[in-house]
């Protein structure tokens with residue numbers, strides 16, 4: 001007899017997964033390789049930045065008190081006693097009406113407390129000695145980049161779990177991180193199931209299709225921050241699949257299969273979970289697409305039985321697998337970022353289940369708007385290419401109209417949501 005499946009609300013399904021407090025771990029990698037990884041420790045400033053007062057302009061370091069009488073009608077003259085570039089340190093101590101020619105980035109000489117920009121100084125020589133004069137006064141601290149103005153030692157800067165962007169790389173370098181503590185990428189195992197599946201380089205033959213899910217999911221795993229361990233494709237044969245899954249699960253942190261989770265005669269995943277003795281957390285979710293998404297727990301490992309239908313598979317990954325990967329990357333906001341957007345088209349048909357429409361969000365006059373990125377059926381592949389978001393249409397008895405404000409989940413965003421449900 002056909003097993004009846006009871007759909008559970010999506011929030012409940014996501015919660016059941018997130019209740020598995022899978023821990024991330026740290027590894028130290030060369031800073032050159034850290035772009036695109038996730039910090040595994042909070043970052044604080046290990047020194048003041050800059051760690052000395054310095055000139056932000058090319059010009060002359062002076063004592064501001066010596067400039068007080070300078071005016072258009074009364075130029076004040078300074079004797080130039082030294083000449084330093086960035087990285088050089090003057091050994092001179094400024095005395096009355098003395099200046100040091102200084103370049104951007106050089107340390108302020110002792111005694112100086114202001115910088116005269118080259119453009120406002122008149123320079124000349126008398127008997128082989130350099131002088132400059134100015135026609136306006138400079139305040140104490142004028143044109144000085146002070147120690148600690150960028151960061152103070154001990155100041156909290158970035159939280160762990162943050163995506164390392166080019167700016168964070170600059171920060172890491174500034175604080176001397178030759179090796180960077182990052183979250184180890186969770187290893188996500190992947191099998192595609194289906195006797196109909198051809199390899200990418202195989203010619204099309206009647207009844208068979210090229211396996212696209214593996215490549216799609218592999219890219220999604222990488223986008224989420226995980227490492228793909230692709231085991232290949234499997235035919236719809238119980239024993240072959242059972243043995244393959246049983247052996248593969250032990251080699252990875254999380255495990256994904258695509259296909260074979262529905263109620264077809266060759267949909268073996270439910271029976272495989274049963275024979276393994278895995279605990280099924282849910283096997284039906286009140287959502288479209290991806291309603292057949294099945295998640296099980298086996299020896300503390302989560303097994304994601306994603307639908308074979310490409311769009312259902314895609315959505316199932318983003319809603320259920322992505323957040324646990326991000327959690328293992330120490331993120332405090334592991335779910336897709338949720339925003340409000342204006343619908344650009346009508347969806348007249350009511351749907352009992354919550355729908356996730358592959359969409360393109362864009363900005364118009366500072367407001368987000370959203371439109372489907374293609375045909376909205378779960379077996380459709382082409383609509384995935386332009387999808388940078390999932391538009392959420394809650395289930396119920398009514399449809400939606402262009403101009404309605406709806407929630408969208410952003411797929412390409414690093415900020416995330418703490419809990420979007």
Ligand SMILES: Nc1nc2c(c(=O)[nH]1)N[C@H]1C(S)=C(S)[C@@H](COP(=O)(O)OP(=O)(O)OC[C@H]3O[C@@H](n4cnc5c(N)ncnc54)[C@H](O)[C@@H]3O)O[C@H]1N2
Nearest residue numbers: 192194211212213214259260261262267292307308309312
């Ligand atoms: N009687 C019912 N039939 C179906 C139901 C249902 O509730 N009752 N649910 C439908 C829904 S919704 C979905 S979604 C699919 C889920 O099917 P499976 O997860 O079991 O996946 P398969 O049957 O293996 O494949 C479905 C579909 O996707 C194609 N596919 C599979 N793998 C790949 C791949 N790697 N690359 C590209 N395309 C793939 C496959 O050829 C099928 O066309 O079940 C419905 N049926």
Ligand code: MOO
Nearest residue numbers: 289290291312378
């Ligand atoms: O799981 Mo199916 O629509 O729900 O694609």
Ligand SMILES: [Mg+2]
Nearest residue numbers: 260262264267
């Ligand atoms: Mg099936």
